[in-house]
Amino acid sequence: MDARDGRFGALRGQLRDAAERFAGAPGAAADILAGMVDDVDRALAEELEIFPVCHHSPASALAMARRLREKRPKVVYLELCEDMRPLLDELRNCRLPVALQAFASDIQGFDEEWAPLSVVAPITEASAEYQAIAYALETPGVELVAVDWSTDHVFQWEQSDPAASRKTGQNAPDVGTAPAAGSVPAAGAEGEPDGDEDSVLHGDAVGIELGDLRPGFAELEEHLLHHGRVRHWSEWWDQYVEQPLSGAGYDAYRQVMLLVGSLFRRLRDTGDLRRSEERERHMWTRMRQHLAASGTEPGDALYVCGALHAASRVEQFGVRSAAPYEIAEPTGTRWLHGLIPSSHSAIEAQFGLARGSVSIAAATWEKALKRGGVAPFRLTGRKGTARRTPKAAPAGGGPVEDRLSGFLTTPPEPGALDEAELLAWSVDLVRLARRNGYLASTADAIAVVETSVLLAGMRGRSRPTPYDFQDAAVTCIEKDAVPGRRDVRRLCEILLGGDRVGQVGYAALPPLAQNVLDRLEPLGVDLSKRTVQRALLDLRAEPRLRACSDVLWMLHRLLPAGVVRPIMGSRTLGEQSVQESWDLALGRDQRWLVELGYEGVTVEQVLEQRLRKAAWAPSATASTALAAVEDALVLLRNRRFVDELGARAVELLAAERTVDDAPEVLRRVRRLLAHYRATEPALPAWCERFVTEGYAHYCTLLPTAFTEEETGVRQVAAMLGFLFGMESLALSLGCDHAQLEIAVAQSHPEAPAKVALLWAARLQLGVLTRAELRERCDAMLGNPLVVPSFPHYLSGFVQALEPVPTFAPFVVEVMSKAFGSLPDHVLLPWLPRLVTTLRDHAAELVPVLTREAGRTFPGSLAALDAWTPPWDASHDRKTPPAASTGAAAPSGPVGKLLAAHPSACDALAALFGLDPVWRTAEETDTPAHAEAAALLDRHPAAAEALTALITA
Template identity: 65%
Template sequence: MNGVNVVNGTHAMSKTTGTHDSTFSALREQLQQAAAAFAGGPDALEEILLGMVDDVDRAVHEPLEIFPVCHHSPASALAMARRLREKQPKVVYLELCEDMAPLLTELRNCRLPVAVQAFAGDVDGFPREWAPLSVVAPVTEASAEYQAIAYALDTPGVELVLVDRSADHVFQWDLRDGRTARKTDDAPGTSADKAPEAEAALHGEAVGVEIGDLRPRFAELEEHLLRHGKVRHWSEWWHQYVEVPLGTSDHDTYRQVMFLIGSLFRRLAPGDVGRLRVDEDRERYMWTRIREHLAATGTAPEDCLYVCGAFHAVSRVEEFGLHGTTGTFEIPPRTGTTWQYGLIPSSHAAIEAQFGLAPGSVSIAAAEWAKALKRTRVQPYRLTGQAGAKKSSAKKSLTPRPRGGQAAVPAQEPPAGDRLSGFLRRPPVLDALDEAELLGWSVDIVRAARRNGYLASTADAIAVFETSILLAGMRDRAKPTPYDFQDAAVTCIEKDTVPGRRDVRRLVEIMMGGDRVGQVGYEALPPLARDVYDRLAPLGLKLQQRTVQRALLDMASQPELRACSDVLWMLRRLMPHGAARPIMGERRLGERSIQESWDLALGKHQRALIELGYEGVSLEQVLEQRLRREAYGPQATAGTVLAAVEDALLYLNSHRLADELGTHALKVLATERSVDGAPEVLRRIRGLLTYYRTSEPALPSWIESFAKTGYAHYCTLLPVAFRDEDATVGQVAAMLGFLFSMEGLALSLGCDRAQLELAVAQSHPEDPAKTALLWAAQVQLGTLSRAELRSRCDALLDNPLVVPAYPRYLSGFVHALEPVPGLADVVVEAVSNAFGRLPDAVLLPWLPLLITTLRSGAAELAPLLIREAGRLFPGRLADLDAWVPPWRMPQTPPATRRTRSAGHDRRGVALLPAHPATCDAVAKLLGCPQGWAQADVPSPSGAGLLAAHPATCDAMADLLGCDGPWAASGPSPSGAVLTARHPATAKALASLLART
């Protein structure tokens, strides 16, 4: 009722002024009679119908000419081109974000369709979860907004003024309405339907802003129109009942019909208060900007043209028109968010997906636009130098040349009378069947289908031709539309299944004009994108093409390509998957490939490259900013910070940044109270430690501090982690791996090993896997012998209540190979004993659990276990029957072995004298100052050598695993006694070093 009151007040105002009260009086009487006949008396229907006429009357008689349009409508673009050539306005007011105006001149460097984008990575004044913010305005050649832009930019003395809200206000008003999830919001211009093609994602999650979002917001109305119009979707209804009739209509009829449609959809819109408030505020915003510009420049309203959507052209706000109320609407200031502006590639599929249009509708509209230009001979406006457009002469007049050589006469505008009555009473014009056009379509679709694997023939072309005419007749059409032809092609050619990637419906879209994908020219790119293309120029590839191109880099013969390799690796790190994909070659810490092969698709991912330019002026700057953002983010862990350190060394070779981030990783580690990131911390710090030890003369200070702090940190968390049910056995194993692998470095920096021993002693796990892991840690610390560990494993197998949980113990032992790799033989023994001792009735149900446990919990450690098993088990099947496992061989006490060696086996006495070169090698290995072999002694004596170096003998015995010291507690024994005591050691020494 509020809207009706506003209309009635406006109509009363028009009567008091005596300006245009009788323009649509005949139409009002007809609608009143129709409403009374249908509704049985005056009611809301009459108010709606008469209110629609009042809206049209008000918009038509506005002193500032309003040109209503619909987005990507060939009829609107054709009417716009005609009107611009007739009126030649000096100022064009355009419904587009006002802060995008400086970027429109770059359209001449692009190939349409493209989208003007406003982008903000860091937000100030908006919720953080909204970032990044993005607003796009797609532009196609078959659109009224492009005609207005091209006219204004290429015509001297014409000013283009964008009057719509800024990109900042787009999100301000969403925040004002209480919306908290920008990416899932049904904002105007967005659609939940996602096209399957990759081009549909060219706009990403940006909010679409476009002129003329004209579609019923009343679902029942749209359903009614589609059902009675015998069409499937809204795009087809618009093409059949609006595009075709308005394509040949005059200017006044076009305006009044568009005003009427806009008023109908506006009055039958549902009561969405938030959306209605945004629409009305946009209208107040635009009229406020228009009046401000007119007041500032003094331009006459008759020299201006206001281009806006038909929905906003019939606005009922008080600020509407030049005589509307002023001072009632204040434009709020912008937030502190810094916006970046640029052009990104767009496509027909992206526009359809974002604005909820039927697939292929924009492509069909482009084909209709080209056909309309040929039929009407209207000369459209194109920006000078526009990529993909025909070159036009600079001397060509903006007005059509008159025939017969007569002088050009300014076009006389017909009086703006009632054109709606005649248009609504006129029966639909039935276009004659263009058999040549339809026959050409049928032949072309069969040819395209055969190229894509369909078994189509001439008979199918005839069937498509006849079915198109049949479907058009069933839908009360004399001439088949492209949608009728598309249905006929699917029916006749796509018999059962789709053999290839494209179906017939997609082939028709391609044939009608295809999914044209725009391209931003080099001059319109941001500095970062131009810099990337310049740095990759030595590759000799056309990187702006959308095809995938192969780049071969041989840095050995062409060292200048190393710079290209650095750029490609940074692009792989920064851009989406597929933009730069390595085929051959890798980059690791301390390693560089001499040959690389890449698949590059930068043209296909041009939008992502352009958005990188919003973040910085070079790849190095953007990468450094992202690494800092990841490292200092609120969700950053020690593992992610160490990953940033690794990337700083890998891609930027920046030790300064690596040291800074490494110091921050130390702080993050000290604040962590869980062990979730322990595996990643262990993997990253091991790689960094290896890199610094092999490539740098000394370890950086932050690595030493990290090892020292991490040692104390994980010692503190170890008892809690063993008891925590949420901590996995892999995470606890990673903690122990850090402690044992960093132990030497940590102890050299002042850490106390007793802290680790106390932490292990205080650990009392209940989980079987963690219990086995604790036993392994005790073996590494020396508090548990291997014999005791073997006895505990045997006790587990002897206990029938524990046997079902034995796989979990084995999982803990396998994870123990991470911190204690020397236990591989014990793990192999534990698995072998289980298979050897358990009966089949117990083993067979238990085996799947064992396999799944090892696969899910310790898949990366299984190779170490397999290698150890391969070393212990015989390599031939024939040897398996007589093979005795090493752990089942009788073990002789150490005292007995020494006695037997001293009393019965003295063959080792002659080993060292027989191999003088071996003695010299051992001496050199152990750092002895003098050689063992003397030049003046013809045959060196092994007894003298061993007697002269008792410490060497002890070290060698310890190295080779011999029991007991070689040097006795008394005076140094002779070499004969030593070699006689340890013949196995002598043999191993000769086998290891001699062989000469």
Template identity: 65%
Template sequence: MSEATLSPPEVGAGDGLVALRERLREAAEAFAGPGDALPGILAGMVEDVDRALAERLEIFPVCHHSPASALAMARRLKEKRPRVVYLELCEDLRPLLDELRNCQLPVALQAFATELDGFPAADAPLNVVAPITEASAEYQAIAYALDTPDVELVLVDRSADHVFQWRDREDGPEQRPAAEAGETEGGSGTAEDAEESALHGDALGVGIGELRPRFAELEAHFLHHGKVRHWSEWWDQYVEQPLAGADYQTYRQVMVMIGSLFRRLRPERPGRLAVDEDRERYMWTRMREHLAASGTDPDDCLYVCGAAHAASRVEQFGLAAEAEPYAVPPRTATRWRYGLIPSSHSAIEAQFGLAPGAVSVAAATWARTLTRERLTPFRLAGQRGGKKSGAKRAVRRTVGEAGAAAATDDDRLTGFLARPPVPHALDEAELRGWCVDIVRLARRNGYLASTADAIAVFETSVLLAGLRGRARPTPYDFEDAAVTCIEKDSVPGRRDVRRLCAILLGGDRIGTVGYDALPPLARDVLDRLAPLGFDLTARTQRRALLDLANQPQLRPCSDVLWMLRHLLGDVVRPVMGSRALGEVGIQESWDVALGRHQQALVQLGYEGVTIEQVLEQRLRRAVRGPDATAATALKAVEEAIRYLGGGRLVDDLGARAVELLAAERTVDDAPLVLRRIRRLLAYYRTTEAGPPRWAQTFVVAGYAQYCTLLPIAFTDEAAGGRQLGAMLGFLFGLEGFALSLGCDRAQLELAVRQSHPTEPDKKALLWAAEHRLGLLPMAELRDRCAALLDNPLVVPAFPRYVSGFVQALDPVPTLTPFVVEQLSGAFARLPDAVLLPWLPRLIMTLRKEAAELLPVLVREAGRTFPAALGAVDGFVPPWSLAAAPAVAPVPPAAGAAGALLAAHPAGCDAVAALLGLVGEWGHVAPTAAGAGPAGSLLAEHPAAAAALAGLLAPAG
């Protein structure tokens, strides 16, 4: 449209916007044709503006975190002095607003729920945040209402419960979680920004007045023709700057027009439209109810809402509407908790999809405009980080004057649209200061910047502003120029030039919640950690040194820090010291960052009054959950002993562990169960009372349970060697304790005899169990392994057998020399053609399935093989002594017969077996008394042996 088309008409005071509507219709028909939808859209926009401004209850349209809206709000509040302020914000957040004076902005109002009733349990926890910054219209309204006598602040938007009830019907950026909104318009930011950007966690963000095109084509059109990179820059240039100095009527008309434009040009999403309209019905219903109940004159009220809601077309719009009030749906039975959490500019940008630095630029614009116009904004009295409020110094105007100011209907929109905004002149001093400061900051961060770069940034900023049709470079032009002239193609440090520009132009301001605004748990934690002697609310990480031996008064601080470590993770991190079962610390060192992670501490306060209560609740919840196992319950028992000192809670958790173990039908958690029950029993053996009753019952139940499941696990494909080894470790390792409590060993023998595995590693485990029970002698076990190596078809699977034997080292540790023997024999017997392809598989199998038991094997090999290289050539393996007849010790009394029998031990063993003396051939002691049963037989009857030798070998 040309300027001639929209030249200001001659409009009288009573004509309103009729003339503008007709001229827009004529221009649209001339531009698009009579059958196009554009004339109706433009005419409808003007009708929306006319309708909103004609409403008796004054509507103040805003855009969230907009300095222009904040400036207009501050001016209007000083003029009108309303007695009631209706604010578009979740109505159940109202009690939190009084605590803002104890905080340093920006902060966020939060509603949090962990115990759900009416929502799917998988959605827990539910989290809603509403960020508040000083350069926002909502804060100006809040500060005015709370610090001005006889002024009431009423929140009229849906509750946090309704936000999640209606969530499935909407998908706008105002309602997306911060974790999903992480990538902003200008990029994802640097790694240094990630922590500040995640201050809101996975909460849904709600704000006042989200104004943005809701489909990509329209936004791309604006960005292309506006010659800007992202929406935040377009909004700053074409809305914020022109409206910063506009009068109130112009501001209202323009904002309603923009809200109407985006409302009419949105894609067809019936669900989102229905939610927006239901919110508007909700708000108008709440305002009517309050007016009826309080009897307040609507002329003394101000309704602050988003510009899109000001252009609403719902039937309940306006006090004169005759439609039935909206039936507010009931809330669910979910219990909501409320509090304040720290926020930051980058967190707000990530939450609402704004460009990095957009909120910082808005804050700088707000401060600069206040200085230029000498305007005193509203601030809460005693607000941390702010000056004393000037609200009480203003004088209330009469109702008639306020009504006259609001009732004017002059056409300011035509003049605003017909004339381009008057740009501010180039402030060379300000731009020169930016250029010098960015070069200085860049040099501190490792860039090779100089005065020449400062001059280049200055000239490039002016050039970019000219190319983009601007008379004055904006912070965005300066940022692009600095990146072009300084950063070039490399970043020498952690911070790139764009991040340095954000720091220079105001930085990422981070708010804090004051002590008085914290929940009771957070205050209790700060009080109990006060003996550490430093500011726990500071955002810097501090090192705490605890000399517990010489300063026993610090032991309660240690207890609190360990519980916080368990509940909050890296918020507090131990550098030195540990908290194990039965361990008493002497010295500890901690990195404490409670001020930096204040949000986590606040949300922890929603779960209880003290951290001990929260920890107990979490432990009880963990063992009662649908996914709870015996291993989970044993872990909870261990944590209860370490952090809470035991007592009745440990007995309850232990009893639950017994129930869970008896109900399990798989052995997936057997390794965890074995490791944790061993640790607990070792701890209890150091106490005077010994293992409690629940631990005894657990061992008895586990012995019976694993005996029952053992035959099934040996044939179950889902049960691996690690699980079977853990089961056998439980049965053999705790066998003595279990038998003393009344268990029957026959049950275990029967379970082993009933096991018939087919997998190689499981076979090895079964052989180890049979040997442990005395059902498989060592000689037969050696013969079976020798047969495996002699069979070329089985040799490729031998690593699986070795893996099974290594897994058996836990339940049968006496097999360690045997496993070393088998590995050595395999390396000695297998040819290179077989060994070289076989060796990598062996290593990978052992590493995957028995990594934690390999050190035991390595230590045994170290004891077996010589430590010096020179002794290797003469080394004789101990297991070869039994296989070599020449080195077998012979009783001196046997003579030549003894030598013959030593050369043929099988015959001697056969004769000994016929006589009922079953045993192995002695090969260790060199005397007859220590030669085993066969040697003893020869020593007692040498004549018979000599006669037999003479028959077999007369010459000997």
């Protein structure tokens, strides 16, 4: 019999016999149970003391505090990303819980679709890891070494392992974005985490959980829950592991945790186990390297890791192992590190823990400290805590004995019912429930007490647990309705611990965050509070606050919605408010400000980087660059940078082969040109280049856009709007009007809407007269075969208001004729399409039609009977009245010229969007006409000069 048989021989034999009796013959069950004892024996025999932990476990934290005072190790090896070690010194300036974070937006060597990459490691006070960190940082001469994968190695494994997945819900045991298979809380509550903002403090970051421990098999978990008479795994762990280990000795705690870790390890998924083993090889290699470099004796060190890793069977296990292992080189990704606030609900949401489990664990930890008299380790100066003087403890040591047999065979001592505690819980809960709208009373408090005791007895417990209390409260108080936004289960969580939210102190913030807080200090608002703060800025009375306003508008542009929200005031091109009102949640949403600090030193630098990144992105378009130009003009006021972005916009416009972005380009360039014309004596060079390049570019693409089915009417109308609207400027800069005429002449669309749009363009160019267009529309309205498609033509006419605003009277005319002439059986079927067409463009084009209709139609019901549509009257006056009615021709040189050439006057009127109306001699014999004739007679020189100019 070897040494191992001497220490655990009896236990090994008992487990084999039990497995054989259960299975009826020797088999896998006996081998697993015997192998678990071997794993425990192997870990206990290691020279470097291994401390197995479970995260958020008060029992682990209590055992750690006791052991550190006994052993006083000189080196503490911690299962934590090795590149996060420098962040631990900043925990003094924080209020727990917080999360260590590694962040990278510019990645190299990884899939570009993963960007940005983020890894968080949350830290709570009720954890063994925090006790080890506080001991190492507060004790002189003690070194704290993080030995786990670096952040870069985490994602190297994600990329190299075919079984690994970055998809939510398919994470590995220690690394994941959602429910982490392998995480176990100390205690918990059934249900999903709350959907409030605190539960998403970590975002979609990959989580590194310290002390990962949860079975990866559903069958065992279901078996344990059923026979343990509990609802979920957290409650089982608290009942059968957490509470018994809280009062157990160190040897018993260590052996039990190693045994449980070995069990879960042997029944774990193969892919998850490969990941765990690769991390263990890395950690043992790092520890051996440090021991050799520092000369530390293994007996003077302590290795803190999850119970799963403590029962490792890799060949690199142990400080005396000679098995080689090559650690991969990091990629070129530049990682940025910092601290972000965390919360109990955020930890529960990220790692799939039961709702309220971390809060209950924190409450259990505080209660255990008061009951057991253990002095925990705390960081001096940490925000929100006071230093507690540690008590002396006897030195430990001595041989390790078998504590497993006694622990496994002896039932836990029943705890006495603490009536005072249960009564206090019930009274406080009733008070809290009444504040949240429940009609609770003293009778309900008594019912909760009695029901809690009853439920505990039915479940084989000597005293009610927080879970029994929750169930009893739901039964006695909530009944069948929830009057407010919080149910009774959530109120119990608040009562028993609450969702504690951490905060990063000023000294631990990155330089950018500190700079922002310093620059916003003149506002006189406490930005460290977690409530939303209201800031009022009277920029006229206090000009010094304009600098604060600049910072707030930049933060509004950079941070997610709701963090910095303007209530009153705006800032656009050429517009600045004299009074502003802001809602600031920088204290509540501190994480976003911290992550912003990873991108630069000042908000101006970060904004410039983001605008430049957007303008030079592979998917960037001309409108994207113009949007960046607008933001730079409004927020940065950097002329050099604006010119750089403008030049980029010209490049992107010239390189585009589609016109999908034409409406946005037209809208933005119009606004920019109006701004420059109002504020500067001349247009910037890039603006002139953009207009000339756009004129040539859209002229080239216009014939294709008219015929392609993929190009919408909206895009073609925007192209024409650019060409017609910018034509005068483009011609002054050297463009040729013949380009536009040729482009329109080469356009041959087939779609009705585009045909109508082409007609409007030809009308604008003078190729098509309004009378000819009216005849075409009248013919379509009179053709039963064409009437069903007439809404498409009308859609094109509506879109034509963008390039030809003077086209509004004709559109009103066509719509009026359609409603007035078509029968109901033709009109009603296409009315929905007409309404849809108008609704799609209600913001820009319908107001133009409404104003034109208001000018065209009579304003009163009495005038409607005698009203004649102007388009009907114009048909009767196509020829000059002097020829048709025999009235005397107008007098004077101008009158003679107009009478001789009436078509020129008609064309000029059509160009201005007006209908030529010739008056008879009787109609012209008015005081106004006489006054105009007298004016021409008194000043003949002006009329003669105009005549010479026209006839030249």
